[in-house]
Amino acid sequence: MPIVTGSFVALITPMNGDYSVDFQGFTDLMSFQREHGTAALLIMGSSGEVSMLSETERHAIVRETMKHKADDVQLWFGCTGPTTEATIDYVAQAAAEGADGAVLAAPSYICASNSDIVRFFLDVADASAIPIGIYNNPPRVKTDLGVEDVLRLAEHPKIAVLKESTSRVGQVGQVCAAAPDVAVMCCCSPNLGLIVPTMTLGGHGTANMSGNIIPVEMAEISTPWGDDGSQALRFREVYLRNLPMLHFVYSAINPVPVKSLMAAVGLPAGPLRRPLNALDGDALARGLQIITDLGLDRRYGYRTARRAVAAE
Numbered sequence: 022m023p024i025v026t027g028s029f030v031a032l033i034t035p036m037n038g039d040y041s042v043d044f045q046g047f048t049d050l051m052s053f054q055r056e057h058g059t060a061a062l063l064i065m066g067s068s069g070e071v072s073m074l075s076e077t078e079r080h081a082i083v084r085e086t087m088k089h090k091a092d093d094v095q096l097w098f099g100c101t102g103p104t105t106e107a108t109i110d111y112v113a114q115a116a117a118e119g120a121d122g123a124v125l126a127a128p129s130y131i132c133a134s135n136s137d138i139v140r141f142f143l144d145v146a147d148a149s150a151i152p153i154g155i156y157n158n159p160p161r162v163k164t165d166l167g168v169e170d171v172l173r174l175a176e177h178p179k180i181a182v183l184k185e186s187t188s189r190v191g192q193v194g195q196v197c198a199a200a201p202d203v204a205v206m207c208c209c210s211p212n213l214g215l216i217v218p219t220m221t222l223g224g225h226g227t228a229n230m231s232g233n234i235i236p237v238e239m240a241e242i243s244t245p246w247g248d249d250g251s252q253a254l255r256f257r258e259v260y261l262r263n264l265p266m267l268h269f270v271y272s273a274i275n276p277v278p279v280k281s282l283m284a285a286v287g288l289p290a291g292p293l294r295r296p297l298n299a300l301d302g303d304a305l306a307r308g309l310q311i312i313t314d315l316g317l318d319r320r321y322g323y324r325t326a327r328r329a330v331a332a333e
Contacts, residue, residue, distance in 0.1 A: 025095065025182055025204040026225045027060030028243040030232035031068040033280050034082070036291035042078055044085045046289030050233075051089055053288070057321075058240035059232060061095035063124050063154075067161055068230040068276045071099050072129060073294040080114055087118045095121040097154060103128050105141050109148045122152035122181060124228075127164040138164045139173060146179040154182030156228070158208075161186075168195045175201035182206060184228040190214055197222040209239065211267040220246060220256060231263075231270050233279050234286075235317065238263045265311045272307075273300065282308040286323035 032054070035046030047064075054062060064086055065071040065079060074082070083098055090096050100111035100123040112123045125145060127138045146153045155174050159165035165187055166174075174180050183201070185193060186208040193215060196205055200223075207215035209229035216227060225245055232239035241259045246252045270279040277293060281300040284290035285308070293299055300308070309325055312318050318325045 024202075024225055025061050025206075026245055028058065028232050028236065028240040029061040029063060029097075029182075029184075029206060029226055029228040030054055030059045030236065030239065031063040031066040031228065031230040033230075033233055033276050033283065033290060034065065034069040034071075034074065035289040036294065038291065040292060040294055042074075042082060043289060043291055044081075046291065047082070047086050048089050049289050051086065051091070051094070054232070054236055055091050055094045057236035059094060059236050060226065060240070060243075061097060061121070063097045063099060063228065065099035066124060066156075066230075067099075067126075067158070068233070068279070069099065070276065070294050070297075071101075073297075079111065083115050083118050083120065087120065090119070097122040097124050099124050099126075100145075101125050101128060105144050108141070108145050112145060112149050112151065112153075116150040120151055122154055123149065124154035124156055124182070124184070126156040126158045127162040129162050132163040135164060135166055135170050138166065139170050142174055142180070143177060146174075146177045149179050151179075152181035153177075153179050154184060154204075154228075155180055156184045156186070158184075158186045159188070168192055168199075171196055172199050172201060175199075175203045182228070184208065185215060185219070186210070186213060187215075188213060190218055193218045193224070194222055197224065209242075209267060210271050211264060212271060216242065216260065221253075230275055230279055231267055233276075234270065234282055234288075235263060235266055235315075237320070238266075263315065266308075266315065266317075269308050269311055272304070278304075278308065281305055282312070285309060286312060286318070286321075286325065288323075 035043040102108040204225040226243040
């Protein structure tokens with residue numbers, strides 16, 4: 022299997038005003054990402070409010086989005102279910118529709134032991150017809166896999182992506198030193214601080230949600246480094262410039278900030294599923310100011326107060 026490299030964006034799930042899934046919005050967002058350098062999309066990750074989607078909706082999202090798949094952007098789907106059996110079923114449906122892969126995290130709420138979750142991942146991978154991505158996401162599911170766990174999983178022939186969100190920054194170095202035959206990626210939270218060591222030490226990209234609003238910038242940040250040093254300098258420039266946006270999109274629980282900002286600037290987003298509520302007032306104004314300060318309104322045609330005044 023070819024290793025996934027570059028920006029792997031965890032797409033939001035756009036909603037209509039009645040909280041139903043906006044399938045046209047999905048099509049538009051997928052085109053937007055393709056136009057701006059994204060290498061792969063994860064649909065129905067935590068950014069996609071997957072825990073608040075019904076099984077029927079999850080199946081429909083896979084079926085409908087696969088109708089608009091482009092050859093140059095891989096489509097992966099979040100397939101974690103509450104049990105091993107349910108997860109295997111979600112993966113099988115994604116495979117039947119032609120998905121490029123499935124991404125799994127530990128099932129939420131049960132707070133299982135590391136050994137139980139390693140077994141869970143291996144059992145699903147054994148049953149899968151498509152590549153599997155493993156997301157170590159302790160902030161969301163509590164289970165926190167260690168280096169030995171991660172490297173054991175990387176030996177499975179169906180496991181193709183390791184995405185890391187641990188708070189142990191040194192774990193990135195240990196994994197990269199082992200050089201597993203998988204794509205080593207990290208989340209884009211600046212507070213966890215995983216992007217710099219991951220890309221410095223030979224990571225293949227980032228599996229990020231900031232790319233929903235800054236896709237070009239995340240594509241640049243997520244480009245693997247070559248041997249001549251030029252990408253390192255470009256990385257530093259783009260990463261430091263866009264830190265305000267990275268901090269903003271992690272200023273509340275994902276995907277509240279990014280989806281609120283997307284809706285405010287005119288991207289297909291719609292409301293968050295209740296009980297989540299969108300940012301407003303000063304909290305949202307901070308995001309809009311960052312859009313203006315970074316010139317993102319001009320780059321992407323985003324709707325902001327400055328553009329509205331200019332139009333008048």
